[in-house]
Amino acid sequence: MFHDLKKAVVGTAAATALMAGVAGASTAQAETELTMYYPVAVGGPLTEIVDGMVTDFMAENPDITVNAIYAGNYNDARIKALAALKGGEPAQLSVMFSIDIYDLIEQDAIVAFDDIVETDEEKAWLDSFYPTLMENGRTGGKTWGIPFQRSTIVMYYNKDAFREAGLDPETPPATWDALVEAGQALTKEDGSRWGVMIPSTGYPYWMFGALAMQNDQVLMNGEGTETYFDAEATVEALDFWQSLGAEHKVMPEGTIEWGTLRQNFLEGKTAIMWHSTGNLTAVKENAAFDFGVAMLPANERRGTPTGGGNFYIFKDATDAERSAALKLIRFMTAPERAAEWSMKTGYMGVSPAAYETEILQDYVEEFPYAAVARDQLEFATAELSTYQTGRVRKALDDAIQAALTGSKTPAEALGEAQATAERLLTPYR
Numbered sequence: 001m002f003h004d005l006k007k008a009v010v011g012t013a014a015a016t017a018l019m020a021g022v023a024g025a026s027t028a029q030a031e032t033e034l035t036m037y038y039p040v041a042v043g044g045p046l047t048e049i050v051d052g053m054v055t056d057f058m059a060e061n062p063d064i065t066v067n068a069i070y071a072g073n074y075n076d077a078r079i080k081a082l083a084a085l086k087g088g089e090p091a092q093l094s095v096m097f098s099i100d101i102y103d104l105i106e107q108d109a110i111v112a113f114d115d116i117v118e119t120d121e122e123k124a125w126l127d128s129f130y131p132t133l134m135e136n137g138r139t140g141g142k143t144w145g146i147p148f149q150r151s152t153i154v155m156y157y158n159k160d161a162f163r164e165a166g167l168d169p170e171t172p173p174a175t176w177d178a179l180v181e182a183g184q185a186l187t188k189e190d191g192s193r194w195g196v197m198i199p200s201t202g203y204p205y206w207m208f209g210a211l212a213m214q215n216d217q218v219l220m221n222g223e224g225t226e227t228y229f230d231a232e233a234t235v236e237a238l239d240f241w242q243s244l245g246a247e248h249k250v251m252p253e254g255t256i257e258w259g260t261l262r263q264n265f266l267e268g269k270t271a272i273m274w275h276s277t278g279n280l281t282a283v284k285e286n287a288a289f290d291f292g293v294a295m296l297p298a299n300e301r302r303g304t305p306t307g308g309g310n311f312y313i314f315k316d317a318t319d320a321e322r323s324a325a326l327k328l329i330r331f332m333t334a335p336e337r338a339a340e341w342s343m344k345t346g347y348m349g350v351s352p353a354a355y356e357t358e359i360l361q362d363y364v365e366e367f368p369y370a371a372v373a374r375d376q377l378e379f380a381t382a383e384l385s386t387y388q389t390g391r392v393r394k395a396l397d398d399a400i401q402a403a404l405t406g407s408k409t410p411a412e413a414l415g416e417a418q419a420t421a422e423r424l425l426t427p428y429r
Contacts, residue, residue, distance in 0.1 A: 032324040033066075033090070034064065034321060035084075036066060036328070037071050037077050037081040037094035037096075039072060040071070046345065049345065057331045057332070077094060077095065085316060092314055092322070095149055097310075101145055101385060103389050110315055116313065130147070130374075132306055132381075136306060137310050146310055147350040148332060150307070151306070151373060153275065153277075154373055155272060155273075156272070161186055161289075172294040174298060179250075182196075183196040187271075193269060196270065197261055197272070198241065198251065199261045200256050200400060200404050201255050204397045204401060205400065207241075210296055210303055212237045213303025215237045216233060216300035217231055224386040224428070225387065226386075227392065229414045241400075242410060245404070255404055255405065262283065266287055274296065277293075277372070278308070278345060279346060284367070293372045294372065304379065308347065313325045335351060338351060338353075342370065387428045400413070
């Protein structure tokens with residue numbers, strides 16, 4: 001389903017030529033050419049969908065050519081886009097991690113949208129997105145990232161397995177205690193099926209952000225300069241995660257792979273999985289059993305971090321390129337297209353207006369699970385993002401995995417991660 005992560009593919013060359021012909025300008029040179037880096041290894045058959053949107057945009061804007069370069073996962077997209085800029089290759093915009101904001105600002109790589117928008121309509125557009133999604137796109141009173149490929153973590157569960165275990169398939173676990181109880185009923189002694197799987201590779205800090213928030217604890221401040229990895233409630237959250245395998249035996253001990261978890265769920269190897277809503281359409285199309293989707297369970301409260309990618313415009317773009325990039329981003333985030341995007345991928349429509357469109361309203365009525373991630377925004381918080389994000393995040397990821405594998409206690413591991421974060425972030429205060 002996915003393209004090779006190590007190979008960047010220009011996906012719109014044929015579409016560009018086709019649309020130039022449709023526009024009756026096959027021999028004319030486009031006035032503005034844009035290069036957009038895009039991550040593809042994040043769930044769903046995205047290249048064809050994005051290609052289609054880009055093709056439609058060029059049909060409406062024959063004076064703008066867009067080359068979409070598919071560049072692997074989020075980290076790959078950031079590395080390749082910044083390498084292209086440093087190497088003098090043209091790149092005007094990219095979808096990158098929403099949590100990259102501080103690093104991109106520190107590298108002076110991006111421009112604030114406030115410095116590009118001109119009309120009242122464009123300024124109003126900046127405020128048209130869900131505020132929770134904008135928490136990872138705004139800092140210092142300016143908007144640096146526009147939400148597009150955005151998600152929350154949701155709980156997928158196998159209703160057939162619930163019925164087999166004597167559980168109500170319409171009542172998924174809504175608390176930590178209920179998750180343990182359901183997990184015990186769903187786990188088979190022969191090891192053929194686990195009750196619960198929460199991935200702990202790839203993006204363990206993201207899953208942990210959900211557990212911490214469910215224990216009423218955020219992981220960082222709003223300025224990207226402090227973390228709270230060793231707070232009592234944070235340690236309790238990691239204790240609970242570790243206990244699911246070590247004590248309650250409802251989840252495999254050690255680490256669980258992000259990349260194979262969806263297949264494990266589809267093959268019945270786990271009855272419950274926590275994963276991105278970006279997998280929703282793929283699960284819908286491939287599950288051979290009756291499944292459900294629910295908000296994550298609560299302890300002190302419900303909670304999930306938002307996740308996913310934002311649009312950024314690079315600072316080196318010319319005024320004409322910035323204007324064209326803004327036009328493309330507005331096109332791709334327009335309510336009707338955001339609605340179609342959500343239906344085709346499972347990612348959220350990024351604005352309330354998207355859910356007011358007739359097509360998405362009809363889809364949600366037919367398939368209510370399409371609204372779970374959106375409804376969960378009420379309980380969501382920003383994804384972990386700080387200055388020195390990569391190094392801070394790695395310290396937390398390493399701590400989580402050390403606790404889950406039993407090489408350190410949650411308190412020891414998180415204490416070390418907090419010490420690392422303190423050393424890295426103190427200069428920014």
